[in-house]
Amino acid sequence: MKVEIFDPAMCCSTGVCGPSVDPELTRVASAVYSLGKKGFEINRYNLTSEPNAFAENNEITRILNEKGPDALPVTLVNNQVKKVGEYPTNEELSEWFGVKTAELKEKPKVKLSIDLKQL
Structure with missing residues (x-):
């Protein structure tokens, strides 16, 4: 099983940045992070x-x-178009990968380091 999500132009790789974060992003x-951690192929x-990933995919x-x-995001499952114009739901992702939806809610943990000598 391979899932690929082609996002619209965003300021960062996840779109989860800036002053007002879209809860859908x-x-x-979280779902992509959780599935990736479990070893599933999702990108x-x-x-x-x-842009090359877009140009290289027919x-x-x-x-x-x-x-x-405006058609973005687009989701491909095993190179077949599954969704256009919206992200897959957690229910769809759990069905495709055979996991429970509760397993898709792990958030990436960001480690911060502070150099107190600089303060």
């Missing part, structure tokens, strides 16, 4: 930082040519 980032590509190129960037 937080949900997707997200950001149009801003990874299905994504076709969708962008037909509908433009």
Whole structure:
């Protein structure tokens, strides 16, 4: 099972940055992180930082040519288009990967280091 999510242009790889974070992006980032940690093949590509992933995929190129960037996000499952214009739900992801939806809510932990000598 391989899932690829092609995101619209965003300021960072997850879109979970800036002063007002879209809860949908937080949900997707948590699900992708949780599935990746379990060893599943799931990838997200950001149009801003990874344009080659879009250009090299015939299905994504076709969708962008037909509908433009407003068609994003697009989700492929085993190279087949499953969703256009919206992210997969946690229920869809759990069905595709055979896991419980509760397993998709782990949040990435960010380690911060503070150099007190600089303060």
